[in-house]
Amino acid sequence: MKLVAIGRLKSGPERELFDRYAARIRPVLTVTEIAPSKGSVMEQKRKDAAGLLGACPENAFVIALDEGGKTFSSLQFAATFARWQETGRPLYFLIGGAEGLDGSVIQRADAVIALGAMTWPHMLVRVMIAEQVFRAQAINSNHPYHKDSRPD
Numbered sequence: 001m002k003l004v005a006i007g008r009l010k011s012g013p014e015r016e017l018f019d020r021y022a023a024r025i026r027p028v029l030t031v032t033e034i035a036p037s038k039g040s041v042m043e044q045k046r047k048d049a050a051g052l053l054g055a056c057p058e059n060a061f062v063i064a065l066d067e068g069g070k071t072f073s074s075l076q077f078a079a080t081f082a083r084w085q086e087t088g089r090p091l092y093f094l095i096g097g098a099e100g101l102d103g104s105v106i107q108r109a110d111a112v113i114a115l116g117a118m119t120w121p122h123m124l125v126r127v128m129i130a131e132q133v134f135r136a137q138a139i140n141s142n143h144p145y146h147k148d149s150r151p152d
């Protein structure tokens, strides 16, 4: 399982949190970082897309993270994540840079998911998707990490 993202996650609180969750995921979640590109917004998005998609093998099951994507409850995400795993294809999560994802990434993606409708900083998105994948695995293995209670 791989996360492909624009930019470098330097040491600091986001890095610590990401490492904490990524280490708990099985198989381990590895990261490929793509250097941010320069140029006009359009050029940046196109070049970022080439880097992101170039890091994915042909048989990758590509999951693009985009605020316009589908939202899930954690239980729904866990069930969806299990179905993705059942495809037997390597899962690749793609996170865009400051200008977001190019349309070509959305077109190639097998799934486009949102962590809510708000825009999050891309370094936080890494942490959030790692936590949700860990949570999905906990749900799918009946581990008590996830508590499903809601207000009465």
Ligand SMILES: C[S@@+](CC[C@H](N)C(=O)[O-])C[C@H]1O[C@@H](n2cnc3c(N)ncnc32)[C@H](O)[C@@H]1O
Pocket: 064, 065, 066, 067, 068, 094, 095, 096, 097, 098, 099, 100, 101, 113, 114, 115, 116, 117, 118, 119, 120, 121, 122, 125
């Ligand atoms: C700073 S955001 C880019 C914002 C940009 N205006 C856009 O249209 O996407 C950087 C990346 O973080 C991820 N991201 C930010 N908010 C997100 C959300 N709510 N759900 C899923 N991914 C998100 C996306 O991969 C996005 O390309």
